[in-house]
Amino acid sequence: MNNPMQMMQMLNQIKQNPMQILSQRFNLPANMPSNPQDIVQHLLNTNQVSQEQVNRAMQMRKMFMK
Amino acid sequence: MSYNNPYYYPNPYGSYQPNQTAQAYQNYQQNYQQNDNQSGFIGVANEEEARMYPVALGKSLTFRDESKPHTYYTKTMGNNPLDRPIFERYRLVKDEPAAEASQATETAPKKEDIDLSAYVLKTDLQPFEDVIAALKKDVAVLKERTRKKPVREVDYDDE
Numbered sequence: 001m002n003n004p005m006q007m008m009q010m011l012n013q014i015k016q017n018p019m020q021i022l023s024q025r026f027n028l029p030a031n032m033p034s035n036p037q038d039i040v041q042h043l044l045n046t047n048q049v050s051q052e053q054v055n056r057a058m059q060m061r062k063m064f065m066k
Numbered sequence: 067m068s069y070n071n072p073y074y075y076p077n078p079y080g081s082y083q084p085n086q087t088a089q090a091y092q093n094y095q096q097n098y099q100q101n102d103n104q105s106g107f108i109g110v111a112n113e114e115e116a117r118m119y120p121v122a123l124g125k126s127l128t129f130r131d132e133s134k135p136h137t138y139y140t141k142t143m144g145n146n147p148l149d150r151p152i153f154e155r156y157r158l159v160k161d162e163p164a165a166e167a168s169q170a171t172e173t174a175p176k177k178e179d180i181d182l183s184a185y186v187l188k189t190d191l192q193p194f195e196d197v198i199a200a201l202k203k204d205v206a207v208l209k210e211r212t213r214k215k216p217v218r219e220v221d222y223d224d225e
Binding site: 037050054062 | 108109118119120121122123125127147
């Protein structure tokens with residue numbers, strides 16, 4: 001488990017450059033377009049996330065965007 | 067009431083209300099369980115959202131359009147990431163039993179079912195009525211003439 005300081009650092013990094021964090025975490029190719037649909041499709045194609053997880057994430061996004 | 071309850075202690079900050087995020091998450095959980103477990107369809111706001119929805123390789127998802135009633139979409143991905151996904155649009159139509167359907171058509175034929183090109187207006191037929199009346203008159207005159215004219219007898223034995 002990360003301590004609060006590390007968590008804050010991570011949060012700041014995500015705020016500043018979300019693509020960099022995502023690329024590191026999910027090993028995204030350098031030429032990956034930075035739109036959510038393409039990133040999620042890549043994660044599905046490379047079996048890093050399941051369809052079920054994507055469905056849940058999309059549902060949550062819909063609920064919070066309302 | 068609460069005030070009669072000896073254990074009642076009024077909250078100085080007012081009644082407890084979960085924050086908006088927690089409430090939204092609770093709603094999400096309820097809706098997600100309802101949508102996913104009961105119908106198996108993924109609700110989308112429009113066709114564009116269904117087209118853009120990420121689908122795993124070799125899988126097919128069915129979407130229900132929340133803005134258009136009875137409209138559904140399917141998006142199917144092939145096994146190759148380079149393949150284009152197959153997107154199809156469906157319209158759900160109520161299937162009525164044959165007897166009910168025939169009865170319904172007998173009692174109230176729909177306007178769009180009638181081929182209007184096979185019909186003409188009464189005013190369109192007016193000139194033909196005049197022509198037919200004139201022809202009838204001619205036929206009557208001809209009949210009268212043939213009745214009055216004596217039949218010529220031909221003797222075939224005179225050859």
